[in-house]
Every structure is written in structure tokens, then in C-alpha cells.
């Protein structure tokens with residue numbers, strides 16, 4: 001819908017915005033709340049194209065994950081150990097800040113642990129993980145304060161009833177949240193903090209000028225504000241094509257309630273490409289991007305039949321073998337990835353700052369990425 005702004009709209013609703021935050025996912029909301037907490041007189045507006053946030057934050061699996069063993073070993077092939085540990089620390093700090101901001105009860109935080117599953121074919125990688133456990137426990141223990149973060153718990157396999165799984169490594173410091181409640185709580189916190197919200201507000205183009213940042217809307221009119229924080233994660237290249245952020249789609253299913261459900265906790269399968277958990281007596285299962293990497297490099301929320309087929313098979317053969325489990329619904333969400341799992345928090349021009357590229361770990365790191373972006377935009381002259 002194209003239209004021009006009326007005098008009333010311009011002079012009341014859109015007047016005197018000091019900082020516009022684009023995107024109302026975890027990052028945008030954490031940033032907006034932080035800005036108002038640090039400077040209660042600042043007028044902060046969140047501009048969101050969806051009726052609700054529509055990217056990853058309302059569509060994820062709710063794992064408060066900060067690093068499974070295979071993932072960290074993979075990261076060590078691309079980054080120095082100091083860099084990998086620095087990111088783990090940021091995720092851990094982000095999670096503590098999120099929990100402090102929202103409260104555990106409000107987001108149903110449960111420290112049920114995260115399990116990494118290994119099949120017979122993955123024996124070599126399992127052995128590599130086992131060798132590194134003492135070292136990781138020492139280094140990640142310093143960050144988390146947990147004396148034994150990782151441990152092999154093969155004896156617990158019969159408890160879950162999986163098929164074809166040979167080994168389990170438990171991350172005792174991992175937990176899970178209720179994604180919907182988390183986002184609802186953050187939205188309410190932002191409203192309570194006096195953040196102004198504009199939904200259905202799609203931005204087509206940004207231009208940093210000497211008179212402020214011009215925000216061109218999909219409705220055809222332009223708004224000018226002094227400063228902008230871009231928190232659109234997987235969609236960043238639509239606004240800032242030079243940013244190294246790759247959109248990556250993820251498919252998710254949820255089952256109907258499963259009588260006598262044995263799954264309890266967060267589970268990572270096939271080096272974390274597949275993941276599942278219990279929620280409300282159901283199984284939430286997602287992932288499989290590795291089966292069709294190229295097709296899933298998209299900002300489109302559509303389905304991928306090949307991946308959905310693989311997820312369905314995994315559910316029936318490995319997770320709930322021989323059980324009568326029915327799928328309730330499917331959805332997809334869009335993540336923002338890069339060559340390394342480091343978020344981008346930086347100025348892209350004097351008055352535009354970005355907080356993007358959460359690398360599929362936004363539940364833990366998102367609050368910190370938003371807050372650091374907020375502090376950076378405040379420094380902009």
C-alpha cells in the first residue's frame with residue numbers, strides 16, 4: 001500500500017524520534033530496552049515490518065545453548081582458541097543478562113541440560129570429543145562456574161528410548177526456554193520501558209545524510225531520524241548489501257502431545273544440524289539445513305520437502321521408534337550466518353550501527369548483542 005504521510009501522522013506519531021531500532025527480534029528489543037534504561041529521556045522507536053516479529057526470535061527452538069562439543073571442535077578449525085572461548089563467554093554472559101532482564105519464571109527457563117547424540121558411524125568424532133572433555137571442562141568451567149560442564153552419559157540412553165544412538169555427551173549447563181513467553185516478556189518490558197512501537201513498518205532503504213538518517217518505507221514515504229540501529233539479522237543484506245550475513249532457513253515441526261513422552265532436555269544430532277526438545281508434552285524437532293545447503297540460503301519462509309521428509313523419518317525411526325507420534329504443524333525461520341560465528345556489532349556509517357549475524361545462537365547471545373549495539377549507537381557523534 002502506497003500513500004503519503006498526513007500532517008497529523010508526521011507531527012504526532014513520527015515526531016521527535018531520537019533513535020530508531022529496526023527489527024523487533026531479541027536483539028532489537030534488548031537494544032531498545034537498554035537504551036531507555038540508560039537514558040529514560042531518549043525517544044526510542046522500534047520499526048518492525050511484521051505484525052509480530054517475523055525472523056528467527058518467534059520461530060526458534062528455545063535452546064539456551066552456548067556450545068556443544070562437536071560445534072566447538074568445528075569452530076576451533078576456523079578460529080583461534082581464544083576467539084572461540086571469547087564467543088562462548090559472550091553467549092554465557094548474554095544468557096545471564098536475558099535471565100536477569102526477564103526472570104526465569106516468565107520465560108519458563110529450565111536447566112534440563114543439552115545432550116549431543118552420536119551414532120555408530122560417528123564413533124571417531126565421539127572419541128575426539130571424549131579426549132577434549134577435561135580441557136573443555138577446565139576452560140568453559142572458568143566461564144560458566146560449572147565444575148563439570150561436559151560428561152559422557154551413555155548409561156542414560158535407555159531412559160530416552162532412542163534407536164541407533166551409541167553415545168551421549170551431556171552439557172550440564174545448557175537449558176531451554178519457552179520462545180513465545182520469552183518474546184512476549186521482552187515486548188512487554190519494552191512497552192513498560194516507554195519504547196514506541198511501529199509494526200507493519202517495512203524499510204526499503206537507509207541513507208545516512210548530514211541531516212540524519214533517511215528511512216525509506218515500503219509505503220513510499222521517508223522518515224528522517226538522528227540515529228538508527230539495524231537489528232534485522234538474516235535480512236541485513238536487504239538494507240546493507242555490503243554486510244557479510246548469509247540468510248539461512250531452518251525447518252521446524254512440532255508433534256501433538258506424545259503419551260508417556262520420554263524425551264526431556266535439549267538434544268543435538270548429526271553435529272547439531274538436527275535438534276529436538278520436549279515442550280508441553282510434545283516434541284519440537286528442527287534443522288536438516290545440511291541436506292540442501294544451497295536451497296536453504298534464502299530469506300523465504302517456505303517449506304523444503306526434502307528436509308521435511310528427513311525430519312519426519314528422524315522423528316519416527318530415531319527419536320520415537322515404534323511410537324504413535326503425529327505431527328501437529330510445521331514452520332520455518334530465518335537465521336543470519338557468516339564465515340565465523342562472530343556477531344557483527346559495528347558502525348556502518350556515522351549514524352547507523354548494526355547488531356546482526358547471531359549464527360543460530362541468539363537465545364543466549366542476543367541480549368548482549370543488542371545491548372552492545374545500543375551502547376555503540378549512543379557513542380556515535
Ligand SMILES: Cc1cc2nc3c(=O)[nH]c(=O)nc-3n(C[C@H](O)[C@H](O)[C@H](O)COP(=O)(O)OP(=O)(O)OC[C@H]3O[C@@H](n4cnc5c(N)ncnc54)[C@H](O)[C@@H]3O)c2cc1C
Nearest residue numbers: 023025026027054055056057060061063203333361362363
Ligand atoms: C528454526 C530456528 C531455530 C532456532 N533455534 C535456536 C535455539 O534453539 N537457540 C538459539 O540460541 N538460537 C536459535 N535460533 C537462532 C535465534 O532464533 C536467532 O539467533 C535470534 O532469534 C536472532 O534474533 P534477531 O533479533 O537478531 O533477529 P530476528 O529475530 O530475525 O529479528 C529480526 C527482525 O527484523 C525484522 N525486519 C527484517 N527486515 C526488516 C525491514 N526491512 N524493515 C523492518 N523490519 C525488518 C524482521 O521482521 C524480524 O522481526 C534458531 C533460529 C531458527 C530460524
